[in-house]
Amino acid sequence: DAKTTQPNSMESNEEEPVHLPCNHSTISGTDYIHWYRQLPSQGPEYVIHGLTSNVNNRMASLAIAEDRKSSTLILHRATLRDAAVYYCILMSLNSGYALNFGKGTSLLVTP
Amino acid sequence: DTAVSQTPKYLVTQMGNDKSIKCEQNLGHDTMYWYKQDSKKFLKIMFSYNNKELIINETVPNRFSPKSPDKAHLNLHINSLELGDSAVYFCASSPLGRANYGYTFGSGTRLTVV
Numbered sequence: 001d002a003k004t005t006q007p008n009s010m011e012s013n014e015e016e017p018v019h020l021p022c023n024h025s026t027i028s029g030t031d032y033i034h035w036y037r038q039l040p041s042q043g044p045e046y047v048i049h050g051l052t053s054n055v056n057n058r059m060a061s062l063a064i065a066e067d068r069k070s071s072t073l074i075l076h077r078a079t080l081r082d083a084a085v086y087y088c089i090l091m092s093l094n095s096g097y098a099l100n101f102g103k104g105t106s107l108l109v110t111p
Numbered sequence: 112d113t114a115v116s117q118t119p120k121y122l123v124t125q126m127g128n129d130k131s132i133k134c135e136q137n138l139g140h141d142t143m144y145w146y147k148q149d150s151k152k153f154l155k156i157m158f159s160y161n162n163k164e165l166i167i168n169e170t171v172p173n174r175f176s177p178k179s180p181d182k183a184h185l186n187l188h189i190n191s192l193e194l195g196d197s198a199v200y201f202c203a204s205s206p207l208g209r210a211n212y213g214y215t216f217g218s219g220t221r222l223t224v225v
Contacts, residue, residue, distance in 0.1 A: 032210040043115075043201050044154065046213030085152070091210040096166065099144075099203075099214050101154035 004088045009106040012078045020073040020105055022088030027068050032091040034099065035062065035073045037084040044087070044101070047073065083109045114138075117202050117217040124192055125225055131178075132187045132220045134202030141207035143185035144214070145177060148199045160185055161207055192224045 005023040012018040024033065035047040048055055048062045050071070055062040061074040075082055087104040091097050115136045124130050136143065145157040158177045159166045165177065174190045189196060202217040 030210075034213065036214075038154075043216035043218050044203075044214075046215065049211065049213060051211070087154075093210070096159070097205075097210045098156060098159060098166075099205075100156060101146075103153070 004090060004102055006086075006088055006102065006105045008103065009108065011108045011110065012075075014080060014109055014111050015077050018075040018078045018082070018107065018109075020075075020086050020088075020107065021070065022072070023070045024088070024090055025069045027090060028092065028094075030093050033062065033064060033068075033071050034089045034091050035060070036087045036089065036099075036101075037082075038087070038104075039081075039084045047086070049091075078107075078109045080109050080111065083107055115202055115204055115215050115217040117200075117220050119220060120218070121221050121223075123223045123225065126192055126194060128192050129188070129190045130192060130222070131189070132200055132202075132222070134185050134187070134217060136183055136202075136204040136215070138204055138215060140204035140215070141182065142205050143179070144203040144205075145185065145187050146201040146203060146216075148201065148219075150198070154201070157187075158185075189222075194224050197222055197224045 034049040036044045038044045048060050050062045063072045085104040085106050087101050118133045142161040144159045146154050148154045157171045176188045178186045199219045199221050201219050203214045205214045206212050
């Protein structure tokens with residue numbers, strides 16, 4: 001399965017934009033890029049996903065590089081409530097579209 | 112509310128006991144999952160199940176068994192509990208074979224084996 005690489009942790013100030021990077025250099029053409037987050041003491045929560053084009057939803061934006069070897073999750077205005085572990089995951093036909101979590105990026109938001 | 116719900120939220124039990132965790136989803140999804148999150152916060156898939164196929168992570172001991180009375184329910188039964196089974200267990204669901212659709216997770220069951 002194609003793997004993803006994320007920084008262990010990032011820090012942001014409240015009300016500023018946050019760009020969370022993810023490298024996936026071995027991505028295949030049919031792999032979808034998914035982002036989830038896990039707030040403290042809660043279950044993982046779906047954030048956004050994409051295949052080739054950039055995507056926007058009410059929670060975030062997903063920017064996908066033209067060669068698809070990297071992507072960036074963008075939180076436009078971080079709030080204290082956005083402090084969580086963010087996971088970038090490739091959903092692959094080869095793995096039956098299973099959601100396999102890595103270590104993710106722990107985002108700290110400071111007032 | 113549409114959701115994935117798990118019961119109980121907390122479970123404390125002694126070594127050697129047998130216990131079950133229940134999971135229900137009302138999203139109409141075809142596939143359900145169990146995940147384990149250990150003390151190091153690493154989330155690992157244990158099972159995926161739809162009405163045709165059970166896929167087991169090969170690292171899961173056979174003391175763990177999923178039981179599905181119908182498409183909306185997937186319970187996790189654990190025999191002969193061990194200290195190392197202490198973890199948070201999450202149930203999730205998704206449409207069958209759809210990579211362009213997100214999973215929905217329950218809020219977790221914290222199992223403590225003493």
